[in-house]
Amino acid sequence: MSNSHFTLEYKSTECMARLGTLETPHGRIRTPVFMPVGTRGTVKAMSPAELEELSAQIILGNTYHLMLRPGSELVAKAGGLHKFMGWDHPILTDSGGFQVFSLAGLRKMMPDGVKFSSHIDGTKFFLGPVESAKVQRDLGSDIVMAFDECTPYPCSHEEAEKSLTLTHRWERMSREQPLKDGQQMFGIVQGSTFRDLRELSAKTLSELDFNGYAIGGVSVGESQEEMFEVMSWTTPLLPENKPRYLMGVGTPRQIYEGVKHGIDMFDCVMPTRLARHGSAFVTGGGTIPVKAARYREDFSPIDPKCNCYACRNFTLAYIRHLMNVNEILGMRLLTIHNIYYFMNLMKEIREAIANGTFLEYGKTFTE
Amino acid sequence: MSNSHFTLEYKSTECMARLGTLETPHGRIRTPVFMPVGTRGTVKAMSPAELEELSAQIILGNTYHLMLRPGSELVAKAGGLHKFMGWDHPILTDSGGFQVFSLAGLRKMMPDGVKFSSHIDGTKFFLGPVESAKVQRDLGSDIVMAFDECTPYPCSHEEAEKSLTLTHRWERMSREQPLKDGQQMFGIVQGSTFRDLRELSAKTLSELDFNGYAIGGVSVGESQEEMFEVMSWTTPLLPENKPRYLMGVGTPRQIYEGVKHGIDMFDCVMPTRLARHGSAFVTGGGTIPVKAARYREDFSPIDPKCNCYACRNFTLAYIRHLMNVNEILGMRLLTIHNIYYFMNLMKEIREAIANGTFLEYGKTFTE
Numbered sequence: 183m184s185n186s187h188f189t190l191e192y193k194s195t196e197c198m199a200r201l202g203t204l205e206t207p208h209g210r211i212r213t214p215v216f217m218p219v220g221t222r223g224t225v226k227a228m229s230p231a232e233l234e235e236l237s238a239q240i241i242l243g244n245t246y247h248l249m250l251r252p253g254s255e256l257v258a259k260a261g262g263l264h265k266f267m268g269w270d271h272p273i274l275t276d277s278g279g280f281q282v283f284s285l286a287g288l289r290k291m292m293p294d295g296v297k298f299s300s301h302i303d304g305t306k307f308f309l310g311p312v313e314s315a316k317v318q319r320d321l322g323s324d325i326v327m328a329f330d331e332c333t334p335y336p337c338s339h340e341e342a343e344k345s346l347t348l349t350h351r352w353e354r355m356s357r358e359q360p361l362k363d364g365q366q367m368f369g370i371v372q373g374s375t376f377r378d379l380r381e382l383s384a385k386t387l388s389e390l391d392f393n394g395y396a397i398g399g400v401s402v403g404e405s406q407e408e409m410f411e412v413m414s415w416t417t418p419l420l421p422e423n424k425p426r427y428l429m430g431v432g433t434p435r436q437i438y439e440g441v442k443h444g445i446d447m448f449d450c451v452m453p454t455r456l457a458r459h460g461s462a463f464v465t466g467g468g469t470i471p472v473k474a475a476r477y478r479e480d481f482s483p484i485d486p487k488c489n490c491y492a493c494r495n496f497t498l499a500y501i502r503h504l505m506n507v508n509e510i511l512g513m514r515l516l517t518i519h520n521i522y523y524f525m526n527l528m529k530e531i532r533e534a535i536a537n538g539t540f541l542e543y544g545k546t547f548t549e
Numbered sequence: 550m551s552n553s554h555f556t557l558e559y560k561s562t563e564c565m566a567r568l569g570t571l572e573t574p575h576g577r578i579r580t581p582v583f584m585p586v587g588t589r590g591t592v593k594a595m596s597p598a599e600l601e602e603l604s605a606q607i608i609l610g611n612t613y614h615l616m617l618r619p620g621s622e623l624v625a626k627a628g629g630l631h632k633f634m635g636w637d638h639p640i641l642t643d644s645g646g647f648q649v650f651s652l653a654g655l656r657k658m659m660p661d662g663v664k665f666s667s668h669i670d671g672t673k674f675f676l677g678p679v680e681s682a683k684v685q686r687d688l689g690s691d692i693v694m695a696f697d698e699c700t701p702y703p704c705s706h707e708e709a710e711k712s713l714t715l716t717h718r719w720e721r722m723s724r725e726q727p728l729k730d731g732q733q734m735f736g737i738v739q740g741s742t743f744r745d746l747r748e749l750s751a752k753t754l755s756e757l758d759f760n761g762y763a764i765g766g767v768s769v770g771e772s773q774e775e776m777f778e779v780m781s782w783t784t785p786l787l788p789e790n791k792p793r794y795l796m797g798v799g800t801p802r803q804i805y806e807g808v809k810h811g812i813d814m815f816d817c818v819m820p821t822r823l824a825r826h827g828s829a830f831v832t833g834g835g836t837i838p839v840k841a842a843r844y845r846e847d848f849s850p851i852d853p854k855c856n857c858y859a860c861r862n863f864t865l866a867y868i869r870h871l872m873n874v875n876e877i878l879g880m881r882l883l884t885i886h887n888i889y890y891f892m893n894l895m896k897e898i899r900e901a902i903a904n905g906t907f908l909e910y911g912k913t914f915t916e
Contacts, residue, residue, distance in 0.1 A: 222870075222874050222876060223867070223870060223871070223876075224876050224878045225873060226876065226877060226878075227877040227878065228879075228880065229858075229876065229878060229882075230862070231858070231862075251870065251873065251874055252866070252870040252873075256845070256846065256866065256870075259846060259848070260719045260848055260864065260866060260867070261848075266864075266867055267867060267868075268862045268863055268867070289871040337859075353661075360581065373893070456696060472827065478619070478623070479623065481626070481627055491598070492597075495597070496635055498635075499619070499626065499627060499633075500590070500627070500633055500634065500635070503589075503590060503623075504589075504590070504591060505617065506619075507589050508619055509589060509590075509591050509593065510591075510593060510594040510877055510880065510881070511591045511593075511594065511595065511596060513744070513877065514596065514881075515596075
């Protein structure tokens with residue numbers, strides 16, 4: 183049995199929601215947790231000090247982007263990703279698979295991985311279970327993801343089954359790769375929107391004794407209902423004493439539903455990407471378009487109930503102005519606000535589980 | 550006589566350098582001082598909290614940019630520029646003249662100002678001494694600049710003289726405009742690179758009893774030697790008990806030379822603009838190109854002698870990576886570093902004047 187880094191602290195009596203702690207070499211994480219995405223060695227527009235102030239517990243790094251630039255060997259020479267980017271708290275790295283499979287036309291499937299050309303300068307790379315683990319060792323992340331094939335959506339049962347067989351072979355190979363001291367590896371359940379395949383995948387991977395389990399192949403174009411169904415089939419079959427991670431999800435409501443289905447970890451570019459495009463999350467789970475003309479003379483904060491640096495110090499009118507003239511500070515303030523929103527959402531979710539008011543809390547979502 | 554907001558605290562025995570304090574409704578400024586430029590209601594890439602941490606005493610706002618977007622009436626409704634942008638320390642606003650005269654082809658000279666079309670959407674505006682003072686009242690800056698014509702460089706003596714006559718008429722009109730409680734107005738000496746005109750301008754404006762005097766029409770293409778000459782002609786003729794401001798200057802060495810010639814205030818986009826393009830100031834007064842290949846594996850800080858947030862926490866290799874993948878944090882860290890450099894430069898200059906080591910300090914500049 184792999185070491186038990188995860189401690190299940192409390193199970194809701196209302197649903198599958200749960201509280202836990204996950205130990206890593208860079209500190210303890212309280213779950214359920216949302217992980218801001220730091221694609222290329224920085225959570226876009228944010229400094230590490232600001233992420234700490236926002237109580238971000240763990241961030242995500244992208245194997246694909248970092249192996250291209252600056253290269254994982256450089257990061258290793260710098261002493262690992264934590265030291266390179268000045269972030270002394272936990273980091274989870276993905277396997278790079280998701281990005282590589284998005285490179286339609288620039289990639290070639292091989293038995294043990296994918297040949298691809300850099301989208302930047304055409305340099306040739308090869309990424310499979312062996313290479314992905316090597317890169318993630320170089321990066322020194324706390325949580326390493328197994329290399330899988332992200333099944334495209336939509337696809338036939340036959341295609342999904344074939345893809346799942348490959349994914350399982352690659353995940354077995356991944357599990358055999360050496361890891362750095364303290365590094366954990368999570369497996370990824372695939373199977374598209376087919377119940378039998380999701381169940382098969384959950385059972386097969388459970389036997390590989392990963393340190394945690396992700397549900398992959400979601401938020402790839404399927405309906406929200408399908409996403410919730412996939413969770414409802416999968417989580418009951420995953421080991422209870424291991425953390426569960428819903429990859430690339432999602433909206434506040436999707437995160438809430440994920441927790442309800444027994445998910446412990448989430449990541450999504452939504453808060454940071456929407457911020458840079460001028461959308462701010464507000465009470466209820468929706469967003470407002472900050473650049474809209476109706477906020478021109480609105481001298482109230484983005485959200486009067488919010489206590490973030492942006493809402494405590496600046497008005498909608500000001501942030502709208504900054505966004506309309508493309509000032510970096512506009513993107514910074516909206517990023518701070520949106521990450522604060524997600525951090526606060528998770529804090530409220532954890533409190534609601536502890537207080538037995540989780541289902542009640544769900545009624546606060548208006549979107 | 551206008552109120553004496555400026556107190557000359559100490560005169561160097563070595564040269565014309567001096568120490569002073571300038572009182573404003575938003576606090577006291579120790580001179581010589583460098584003012585970071587906040588063109589459109591934000592010092593690019595920086596938050597007000599970061600500027601405070603860097604001990605920025607006063608920042609500059611641009612009348613032209615702010616009257617176009619978001620419009621000075623909106624800023625007035627927000628309670629003034631300080632409140633709008635969340636900066637509770639002094640602000641100096643320029644008159645807008647410099648930018649308007651740069652709009653070749655889009656502007657038309659009139660007796661009492663300039664007609665121009667917005668470079669953004671073609672909207673028609675008129676800016677002269679009356680309008681500029683009105684906008685600056687709306688903005689509520691601590692220091693208002695008189696409206697002048699920035700004489701183009703190079704130009705003939707005849708052209709410079711004609712331009713100076715107009716400037717003097719406009720500055721007289723400016724001086725007659727109402728100001729808000731506590732607002733001060735500075736006049737601007739012009740006269741291109743002609744000694745007789747600079748002397749005439751200094752004398753003429755001295756009689757108008759402004760609260761301070763700027764030297765304009767420098768850093769417009771003339772040689773560094775010409776810039777120093779203009780100062781050497783002008784400052785001896787300006788009232789000793791009023792602050793002197795060298796507009797749009799400059800490099801660390803130019804600032805040092807300015808102080809030596811009796812200048813108290815400086816502003817320049819150089820630290821912030823160069824930061825966004827990847828240049829970092831280093832000990833000696835020069836810059837290094839952070840994106841250069843030679844820093845790829847340089848795990849030392851930008852400047853080992855620097856104590857800014859960027860140098861205390863990040864390596865050249867990391868900041869180079871951020872700049873090469875266009876991450877906002879790269880621009881932020883270089884902006885913090887460069888502003889820190891200029892703030893520290895002014896602090897060292899003030900200390901050197903106080904300690905009688907100002908000329909000695911000048912030897913530290915290698916560029």
